[in-house]
Amino acid sequence: MANNAEITGPVTQEDIEAAEKLKNEANDFFKRQNYNRAIELYTQAIEKNPTSAVFFANRSIANLRLENFGYALTDASKAIELDRAYTKAYYRRAASYMSLGKYKLALKDFEYVTKVRPNDQDAKMKYNECNKIVKKIAFEKAISVDKKEVNIADSINLDAMTIEDEYEGPSLEDGKVTMKFVTELMEYYKQQKKLHKKFAYKILIDVKAYLQKQPSLVDIKVPDDEKFTVCGDIHGQFYDLMNVFKLNGLPSEKNPYLFNGDFVDRGSFSVECIFTLFSFKLLFPNHFYMSRGNHETLDMNRMYGFRGEVTSKYTSQMADLFTEVYNWLPLAHCINNRVLVMHGGLFSKDDVTLEDIRKVDRNKQPPEDGIMCELLWSDPQPMGGRAPSKRGVGCQFGPDVTANFLTRNGLDYIIRSHEVKNDGYEIAHDGKCITVFSAPNYCDTMGNLGAFITMNGKDLKPNFTTYEAVPHPDVKPMAYAHSFFNLLCQ
Incomplete structure (x- = not known):
């Protein structure tokens, strides 16, 4: 399912309420692991109210579950654009980056959250864990260069x-x-x-x-x-x-x-x-x-x-x-x-x-x-x-x-x-x-x-x-x- 259907123009109170209702319905389908239907409903919510970072972040995690990493990344980035203080959106984008093997970009997102929320222990823990993965991969690469001729099977x-x-x-x-x-x-x-x-x-x-x-x-x-x-x-x-x-x-x-x-x-x-x-x-x-x-x-x-x-x-x-x-x-x-x-x-x-x-x-x-x-x-x-x-x-x-x-x-x-x-x-x-x-x-x-x-x-x-x-x-x-x-x- 495409990640489109965003509209411009004024958002009325009626739109906001309808969108919230659609989001809640989508959340129910998400909990039941019906991610395709959840995405459809989050998309409808976004059509009603394209200004909510939460809708994009929620659709991002549903796309992650379906291994639609590209869509998940786009949605998480849009959520961040709408609300730079929305921590969950950075976590969603980091998960998308990690799914695509882009660990250093994931680390940048965690680093940003730790800077804007220096007392957030959860953000600090995630930054440290991601940093460990990046260092471990760098170490493995360094070893593999040193041992380029080594054939494990042999x-x-x-x-x-x-x-x-x-x-x-x-x-x-x-x-x-x-x-x-x-x-x-x-x-x-x-x-x-x-x-x-x-x-x-x-x-x-x-x-x-x-x-x-x-x-x-x-x-x-x-x-x-x-x-x-x-x-x-x-x-x-x-x-x-x-x-x-x-x-x-x-x-x-x-x-x-x-x-x-x-x-x-x-x-x-x-x-x-x-x-x-x-x-x-x-x-x-x-x-x-x-x-x-x-x-x-x-x-x-x-x-x-x-x-x-x-x-x-x-x-x-x-x-x-x-x-x-x-x-x-x-x-x-x-x-x-x-x-x-x-x-x-x-x-x-x-x-x-x-x-x-x-x-x-x-x-x-x-x-x-x-x-x-x-x-x-x-x-x-x-x-x-x-x-x-x-x-x-x-x-x-x-x-x-x-x-x-x-x-x-x-x-x-x-x-x-x-x-x-x-x-x-x-x-x-x-x-x-x-x-x-x-x-x-x-x-x-x-x-x-x-x-x-x-x-x-x-x-x-x-x-x-x-x-x-x-x-x-x-x-x-x-x-x-x-x-x-x-x-x-x-």
Whole structure:
């Protein structure tokens, strides 16, 4: 939803009262986690009374919850413009900056609040916490420059890791993943137990070695009479991932899958999800595919829980190794030269070809613009043309952009993920742009269905299976997210 609909002209007392009523109604929807409806009502309140900083700040936090970081940033800035003394607006803007990895800009907002309110202990605490994050990141960067040639995967000494006698979990056989190993691993995880670090490290090292040999755009061939499944975001919802396999069968050479990014973060069983998926990747390398999402990145993992979860369950060294592995995940897949699958979406330029995607140097954190960034971050929009992204990264692209891209590259349609949909999927752009999202009741709050797509190789016609969330142990989403960020987003 666009962050527009501001009007000029005199605001009457009647407008002010109507706007206040709309804001209160919006607050009720916000409390019920219906953020889209809350945003609609805050927008209506702003139309009635565009002079209230509170309305913009409230819409900002609702946009933050929907990961519309660009809109959240714009709203928070507008709230500050309207009321420079409104502390909450600075906190909202700081949270937006942090979501976009712009920690120094967040620090400036906290610094400003501490200057204008020197006795505000809360502001001082937030400034100090943010300053710690900025210093830590600067320190990590300095170390990484010093150790530029160090390859974490190569520095791991597996031989020095002993398997304790009391370990009763699954074991690799001759250092290899087997079907027995994966099925035992999934059962072990259901009991909330932890894979031994020696096997965990070995899986990561082997996956990295495999992915390094893959192109940035992977071609997939599906025979005419065979089924192929595409899943969207999983976001650390391990028990819902198990339900997908229950509904659709375990991955195998006869039951191939593509998981389209955002395997981790938000949900607090991300470690379990990623080791299950990586195990299947090693077991069926030519029948199990994984695309990089915008959450397979350092900034997202730092804020939204994955880095904290890995460090809690294993070590910070393993968290660093994950970053190294994620850098090698392919950016897109093309099924039978007819369907392109990427996590985010299309591009800010008209002339992008499949060959351009294939040539992308992906072994890095995504830049703030260009093909790699847009593959991970862009979203479709119903109107034609392009618009700045609601997320503050990537772009929004219309049905004409999709049609032109498909024609230029001889494709039938695209599949992407990246956005929560109430039905678990959405068909847009005259059937040429399909969104699939596989994490039902996202973050235990959104109430959406999950979905996956099945098709056969002959006609590649998408069929949708939807499902509700299943129960999981009492570990809340974002349990491992940065506590300071959680505090900001209250």
